[in-house]
Amino acid sequence: MGIVKADKLTFEYIRRDEEGNVDSITTAVDNVSLEIKEGSFVAVLGHNGSGKSTFAKHLNALLYPTEGTLWVDGMDTSEENNTMSIRQTAGMVFQNPDNQMICTLVEEEVGFGPENIGVPTDEIWQRVESSLKAVGMYAFRKASPNKLSGGQKQRVAIASIVAMKPKCIILDEPTAMLDPAGRKEVIDTLHLLNKQEGVTIILITHYMEEVIDADYVYVMDEGKLVMQGTPRTIFSQVEHLKELRLDVPQVTELVYELQQSGLPIKDGILTTEELLQELERFR
């Protein structure tokens, strides 16, 4: 079984009126079945309100399925006894780094998690050191989190999760508030963690460029899983993505525009190098 396995996962937000009668039901996740391999880098796309975040919150048992089953590392998330170990297996990083910082020093921030689960002091320091090194923030260990840039703060937030030694990290739009350099720092860090430590990465994003190097992409719409495949197969379907309120990387869009003008150029180009190679034919 993969690190994450969903079988017909459905989640309904039920709204009730003052008497407690059901007022309306919104199906936020609708019959989603998927399996994510351990050690892979997976991206989840979908417009605002498509159910991505609701799905993500299931992955570390912040929400439980209304119907269907979700297993994280073989543990059923709807079993209350599993909650604590699921949260240690799958860590979550949110959009706004400022909402995730509580300590006065970077190293205390990173040590906070392990301390709370009763890790011995010596090991806490080892974990703080190795996780800060893993995200390239060790030099800032004595700094105050509020003196850091957005990208640095978000990397500290990632280090805090890494210190919990999770097998899987879920990131819900971690770059939405960052400048271009900060975005690059965060995405590079995630790839490094994935390659060197073998951590499974599940990245939710609205920036198509960040998805190019993922192993696999899921696209959600109205709570359903509507597309899945490698970035190359997903981004070949420019029109379908635009219908889903999404987009493609600018290189791919340029290729699409050239095709529309009648240039016989192949589908699914994701990088400038590929484009240059392909264009050689027309020189």
Added chain:
Amino acid sequence: MSIIVDKINYIYEIGTGFERQALKDVSCVIEKNEFIGLIGHTGSGKSTFIQHLNGLIRATSGNIFYEGQDIYDKDYDMRKLRSKVGLVFQYPEHQLFETDIFKDVCFGPKNLGLSKMDTELRAFEALRLVGLDENLYYQSPFDLSGGQKRRVAIAGVLAMKPDVLILDEPTAGLDPKGREEILGCVQHLREETGITVILVSHSMEDVARYVNRIMVMNDGILMYDDTPANVFAHYKELEQIGLAAPNVTYIMNDMKKAGWNVDTSVLTVEQARDSILSCIDQNVYRK
């Protein structure tokens, strides 16, 4: 009809150990109906700068003139300035609070002391300008999508009838289509009403597509103030300060290096397409 910023400096926590200069000798002239993009890495002084423009922060030194009047004059009406220079903060949807959308948009003009009729007329006008579906006007703002909520929040500022609209990262957290809707709405608004727009953004692609002038802040200094094409020509310097150029700029520069005679100053995918096609023999691709 303009804003003149004359050598403003701003120092946070002056006289304490935490003293930090956020703005250094910033000067510029903002003309009516301009569409300006303000970019800079986090902490570069963008937000501090825009808060000066409607008097939320007072410069440590230097002057700001709004329509020829010094806003730091003793008898200057600061309240009026704040209704003329509308500021939409990041995540403005967090500021929605009323039971229905229409009431929420009425809140601003009501506080200006306008009559009920004038207030409501302004609210209708503002909601029309942001293109929100009329069926939604009397629904709770909390049932809307992220992009819709944000448009309601912008309508709340527009109902104050500002001459200048400043938006601080209005597209953060929105899906690509939502980004396009917000910026398309702002562009349309500017054309229809003649309003001046200042857009703070971290998306170089968005800035390149919409604005006609870019101001780049770095460590409190206004580093560049020029047309998008001229600013993005400095893409290497922009990278040094945590920014970048739109992706098409990189594509076109790489093509140029590979020996294609393409225009590296293009800003959008459509312009890039045209420039590439102009280098290719038309017999190869004409249908």
